[in-house]
Structure formats: structure tokens, C-alpha cells
Amino acid sequence: MNKDYYEILGIQKTASEAEIKRAYRKLAHQFHPDKSGGDEKKFKEVSEAYQVLSDPEKRKQYDQFGHTFDYQSTAGGQGQGFGFGGFDYSGFGGQGVEFDFSNLGDIFDVFFGGERTREARGRDIERRIEINFEEAVKGASLPIELEKNIVCPRCKGNKAEPGTEKVTCPECKGAGKKETIRTTILGQFKSIATCEKCKGEGTIPKVNCHECGGAGISRQKVTLDVVIPAGIREGMTIRVPGGGEAIESGKSGDLYLEINIKSHPQFYRKEDDIYLDIEINFAQAALGDKINVPIIGGTRQINIPAGIQSGNEIRLRGLGFPRLNHFGSGDEIIKIKVITPKRLTREEKRLFEELRKLGE
Ligand SMILES: [Zn+2]
Ligand SMILES: [Zn+2]
Structure with missing residues (x-):
């Protein structure tokens, strides 16, 4: 089921928007089910590919998350396990992305559409957690408190009172x-x-465990430390294997944490870049200046070049969000706004009038 959208449309990875549109029109025309010789399956494939590639945002995600991306659903995939640092993608727009934390610290591999083999296992737990902007940039280890069934700590799930036997x-x-x-x-x-x-x-x-009464599980308040990877995006979901409910016989369910990122009073995010609006005055814009601007975790002195215009951007390379699944980071981009004074002192007014005379 590794449908490559570029292949489906018969275009290069570098195709322009116009080329994508042209390829889609041609193929949609060719396969349209209402036509003789049409092919509904191919038509759907082509439409699906176009839906993704014609949207710059979706295309970027598709490019980033790889060609095994399964647009429609998670069902019907290769049935691969998630035994390594996986990245399970089941939706769009940052929705439904999961991290597998069974192998922390490795580079996250990407695959989609895998249906896990189901055996007896406990229920999954879903939680929504809020992290702050800095945590999304730097990553964090967060204590997650849950009340859930866990494998009984006294008998380790064996059900028998420690030191006693089990019988047929x-x-x-x-x-x-x-x-x-x-x-x-x-x-x-x-x-x-x-x-x-x-x-x-x-x-x-022979003798039931005194703690769990022979159930092998017990309900307790637990705290799990969950690592949030640096660069995580709004709406992504982190999967903690085994973090869900334990059951008497079988594996524990998983914990799914949906990430919401709080907005920051100054910074805002576009893709992996951090934006910051900075206001400067006429004199700074005309003559240039050195100013301190906030960056994540501190400040940085930047040079305002003389003659800068309102709307110009100053880019601080590598100071944005780390790129998930990629090396490197986005940038911090400072958007300059030149402020026109609303009220002038007498002295300022005199100086501006002199400037005006000079300009005449
Ligand atoms: Zn027990
Ligand atoms: Zn039996």
C-alpha cells in the first residue's frame, strides 16, 4: 500500500503547483468513472494524490513524513509492529501523529498505516496535555499522573501470594x-x-496475593514520566506503549497523549520557525541600531541595519523549533515594524519639521 502520490500523478518531486494541476486534470479526465474506459479506483487514487499535493501544507507534511504516508486511514497496512522509535501517522494537519517511546533518543523513523495485531490487551488511555511554547521547542520530560490498573506490584501479576505456589x-x-x-x-x-x-x-x-486478591492487577495512582520530543507540533499524539490499563491476562494498553501547545505572549510559530514582532522607531530605522531581542531561553543582540523598512525580517538561523525526523532547526524570524509617533514633544516636532525642510 505504499502509494507514492508523485508516482500516481506521474510527476517529479519538484513539480510546481501548475504541473501538479495539469497532471491531475489529465489523469482525472482519463480515469473519470463516468467515461467509457474510466477507472473508479484509479480516479480515486489520482484525486487523493491531488488533494494532498495541491495543498502546500499537506504536501510539505507528506514530503516530510515520507512516501508510505497513508492518507485514508490507518487500516489495511503492512501490520508492522511499533517496536522501535516509530512514528505512526494516521491523519492530517498534525492530527493523530504518534510517537513511540520504546526506544527513546533514536531518530524517529516514519511509517504509516500499520495495523497492529490485536491480542488480549488492556484498554488504552487517552489524555490531552498542555505544554508551554518553550517545552515544545526544547522538549521536556513531564510527569503524567494517572489512576489506572497496573500489574500488581506485590505478586508482579503472578496472582499468588509471594512465597506460595501455584497449583494445577x-x-x-x-x-x-x-x-x-x-x-x-x-x-x-x-x-x-x-x-x-x-x-x-x-x-x-494456592493462596491469593494479599494485595490484589488474586487478580494480578491493582488500581493505583501512578506517575509516568513522558518525554516530549523537541519540535513537537500542536495536536500531535505521543504513544507510550504499555502506559494504558493493565488486564489480568494479556498486555497492558497504551497511553496516548494529545499535545496542546500554549500560545506565547511574544513568540508565534509557523512550521518550524519562531516569529517575533519587534517595533522600532524612525531614528532606529533610519540610522540603524543594536537591540536585544528575546530568543528561547534568553536574549540575543541583533543589528538593525540603517535604512530598514517596516515589514523587513531579520533571521536568526537555527533558533527555531528542531525539525522532527530531520536534522537541524527552523529559524527565529524577527519582523520589523517601524512605528510612527502618535504624539510629539515640542522638541521632536521641531526636529521633524527641520527634516521636512531638508526633504523639500
Ligand atoms: Zn497481587
Ligand atoms: Zn482452568
């Missing part, structure tokens, strides 16, 4: 499952079900 389940004689034979007028029907008593384990504790 009398119900299933250790088989873990039970056969029931039903006799009907049509004959005998055999059905096999997991043994209720031992939950399929074949053994039961």
Missing part, C-alpha cells in the same frame, strides 16, 4: 481451556472455551 487448575486440569459437548438431535457439538477459573493459564494460586 482443578477446573480445566491445567489445559487452560474447557471442552463442552452439547448433544442435540443433529449430533454432538464440541465447543472450546477459555477456562473461566484460571483465565486460560492452567494454574491457580
Whole structure:
């Protein structure tokens, strides 16, 4: 299912918007299902590719997150596991991006559309957390408090009181499952079900664990330290494998943390760049100046060149958000606004009038 949108449209990765449009028109025309010789499947593919590539924002994401991006859903993928620093993308616009934290610190690999094999596992827990702007830039380790079922710390999920044995389940004689034979007028029907008593384990504790009463799990308040990667974007979701609810027999569910980033009083974000509006006066604009501007975690002296115009930008390279899945960082971009004084002192007025005379 590795549909490459560029391939589908038969264009280069560097194709311009006009080229994308042209390719789409031609193919949409060719495959339109209402036409003889049309092909609905191909038509849909082409439309899907166009929807993504014609939108600069989506295209950028697609380019960034790789060609295995599955636009439609997470279903029907290759069924790969998420055993390494994965990055599971199931949506658009920054929605539904997951990080796998089983291998922290590695470069995040990207793949999409994988359907995980389902076995008995506990429920997932979803939480929305708010982080501040600086944390999104620098990354953070945040304590997440949850009340959830965890594997019983006393018996480690074994269900037996520590130091006591487990014995063969009398119900299933250790088989873990039970056969029931039903006799009907049509004959005998055999059905096999997991043994209720031992939950399929074949053994039961001689003495139940005093903490969990033999359930193997207990409900507790826990704090998980979750690492938020530097450069994370609004609406992304971090997946913490095993961070969800534990169950009696089977794996714990996962914890999904949807990230909301608080706005900053001065900075704002576009892609991986940080923007900052700075106001300067006429004299600074005309003569130039050295000023201090805030950067994440401090200040930086910048040079305002003489003759700068309102709307000009000064770029501080590498001081933006780290790029997820890429090396390097965005920039901090200072947008200059030259302020016209609204009220002048007598002296200022005199000076401006002199300037006017000079300009005449
Ligand atoms: Zn226990
Ligand atoms: Zn049993």
C-alpha cells in the first residue's frame, strides 16, 4: 500500500503547483468513472494524490513524513509492529501523529498505516496535555499522573501470594481451556472455551496475593514520566506503549497523549520557525541600531541595519523549533515594524519639521 502520490500523478518531486494541476486534470479526465474506459479506483487514487499535493501544507507534511504516508486511514497496512522509535501517522494537519517511546533518543523513523495485531490487551488511555511554547521547542520530560490498573506490584501479576505456589487448575486440569459437548438431535457439538477459573493459564494460586486478591492487577495512582520530543507540533499524539490499563491476562494498553501547545505572549510559530514582532522607531530605522531581542531561553543582540523598512525580517538561523525526523532547526524570524509617533514633544516636532525642510 505504499502509494507514492508523485508516482500516481506521474510527476517529479519538484513539480510546481501548475504541473501538479495539469497532471491531475489529465489523469482525472482519463480515469473519470463516468467515461467509457474510466477507472473508479484509479480516479480515486489520482484525486487523493491531488488533494494532498495541491495543498502546500499537506504536501510539505507528506514530503516530510515520507512516501508510505497513508492518507485514508490507518487500516489495511503492512501490520508492522511499533517496536522501535516509530512514528505512526494516521491523519492530517498534525492530527493523530504518534510517537513511540520504546526506544527513546533514536531518530524517529516514519511509517504509516500499520495495523497492529490485536491480542488480549488492556484498554488504552487517552489524555490531552498542555505544554508551554518553550517545552515544545526544547522538549521536556513531564510527569503524567494517572489512576489506572497496573500489574500488581506485590505478586508482579503472578496472582499468588509471594512465597506460595501455584497449583494445577482443578477446573480445566491445567489445559487452560474447557471442552463442552452439547448433544442435540443433529449430533454432538464440541465447543472450546477459555477456562473461566484460571483465565486460560492452567494454574491457580494456592493462596491469593494479599494485595490484589488474586487478580494480578491493582488500581493505583501512578506517575509516568513522558518525554516530549523537541519540535513537537500542536495536536500531535505521543504513544507510550504499555502506559494504558493493565488486564489480568494479556498486555497492558497504551497511553496516548494529545499535545496542546500554549500560545506565547511574544513568540508565534509557523512550521518550524519562531516569529517575533519587534517595533522600532524612525531614528532606529533610519540610522540603524543594536537591540536585544528575546530568543528561547534568553536574549540575543541583533543589528538593525540603517535604512530598514517596516515589514523587513531579520533571521536568526537555527533558533527555531528542531525539525522532527530531520536534522537541524527552523529559524527565529524577527519582523520589523517601524512605528510612527502618535504624539510629539515640542522638541521632536521641531526636529521633524527641520527634516521636512531638508526633504523639500
Ligand atoms: Zn497481587
Ligand atoms: Zn482452568
